Amino acid sequence: MLAPGQGQAQRRKVPEPKAKAGSAGKRKDFFRIKSPKIQYVRPDTTILIETKDLPDDNSDEAKSIFFNPAKKLSIVSEDTTTLDEGEPQIVEMTEEVLIDSSWIKVAGYYSIWDTRNINPYRVDGRRLRDTLNLQLVEPTKQRFARMPLRTTPLTSDFGFRGYRWHYGVDLDLDTGDSVRAAFDGVVRISKWDGGGYGNYLLVRHYNGVETLYGHLSKALVAPGTFVKAGQLIGRGGSTGRSTGSHLHFEVRYEGNPIDPERMYDFPDYKLLKDNFQITSALFEYYSKALRAKAVAKQRSASAASAARRMVTHRIRSGDTLSEVAQKYGVSQAQLRRLNGNVKTLRPGKTLRIK
The missing domain is CATH 2.70.70.10 (Glucose Permease (Domain IIA))
Known part of the structure; x- marks a missing residue:
């Protein structure tokens, strides 16, 4: 038998020591947060448009333009620990995240976070009505720009x-x-x-x-x-x-x-x-x-159609011009015209029929 309160003491978890900032092997990320308060919001559907299918392969590159992913955005229904699971989410939060010693409001910076799809926003830039002014460099906040390579040919x-x-x-x-x-x-x-x-x-x-x-x-x-x-x-x-x-x-x-x-x-x-x-x-x-893309597709279809309209015959030993013409229901004059006024049929060569 345990003394009163002894069982509760044994079941109490010992708090784990906090990791020290800058510990070796630890990457700095944005998941250090204050206590969050989440308000569920309805997305602005005035700028959402239907998904368009591109006639390319299923690569991320082919699916990255404007209208993807096809899956509709859903309202977040769980806490912020799910933000890195790869699904598109829309959140409005009063919490802030610590990024390089600066607390940044999540609502303004991570309003949609998706680790799988390049374009989860489904916003058509052609429909923008206002001019947005972006600061690329802010020296007062120690935010600068660099080139992606040492040289950029x-x-x-x-x-x-x-x-x-x-x-x-x-x-x-x-x-x-x-x-x-x-x-x-x-x-x-x-x-x-x-x-x-x-x-x-x-x-x-x-x-x-x-x-x-x-x-x-x-x-x-x-x-x-x-x-x-x-x-x-x-x-x-x-x-x-x-x-x-x-x-x-x-x-x-x-x-x-x-x-x-x-x-x-x-x-x-x-x-x-x-x-x-x-x-x-x-x-x-x-x-x-x-x-x-439409012009390229039309040209490709025209070329394929032209290829389908062309009929050829592989010449075999013993073939004559009259027999080939009769077989395909064309005149000998047409065969000569399409094949450089051919007179002798050589086995293995190709004879254009029409």
Whole structure:
């Protein structure tokens, strides 16, 4: 028999010692929070639009433009410990998170957090009605900008390329070169995309901009990691759909790709300005992209149709022009016209019928 209160004392858990700040092997992340107070909110549906299917493969790259994911956003129904489980969530919170010695309101910075989908926002940038002024550099708050590579030779621009739109720029590098964060922020995605980006990282920044780093040989940071501008986050490579070592670099706002050359002067290795304006005009290229895709699809269909209309015959020993013409129901004159006025049929050669 136990003395009164002894059982309760034995069942009481001993509190675990708190980890010291800056302990070795511990990464700095944004999950150190004050006691939260959560208010469930209804998303603004005035700017949500239906998902559009792109006629490409199922890679993250192909699914990253404007209207994805197809799954509808749901209202958060659990506490904030689920924020890193990969599902899109919308939260409004009075709590703040500690990021590099600064307490930042979650409602303004992590309103949607998704560690799987590049574009969980489903916002069409062409519908923006206001001009948004973003501060890219804020020296008073010790927030700066850096280039993603030590040198930035541009090998491919933003725009239509081949049969699809290229939603970033390609920067030349050697496999293993250091890839660095463009601004302060938190890693939202670290993932493999075999049919597109290969190993890639996506970082969410203070100013609402997100940057994507594709075709890495190795990612060095995990989702939730706070990174400073210029911090090493990966190694360059040629993974995924790539024909050679390079960095595919994207700049996005609410999932909408922006031409990085509107923000960066790559040859001179610097930002064009310390601030940046977001307007609907930045995203008018998407209408052009849709038209270009439609034209490419039509040309492909025309070529396939022309191929289907062409009929050929493999000549065998003993074939004569009259027998081939009779077999396919065409005249000998037509066979001669389509085959350079052929007179002698050589076995193994191809004879065009129509």
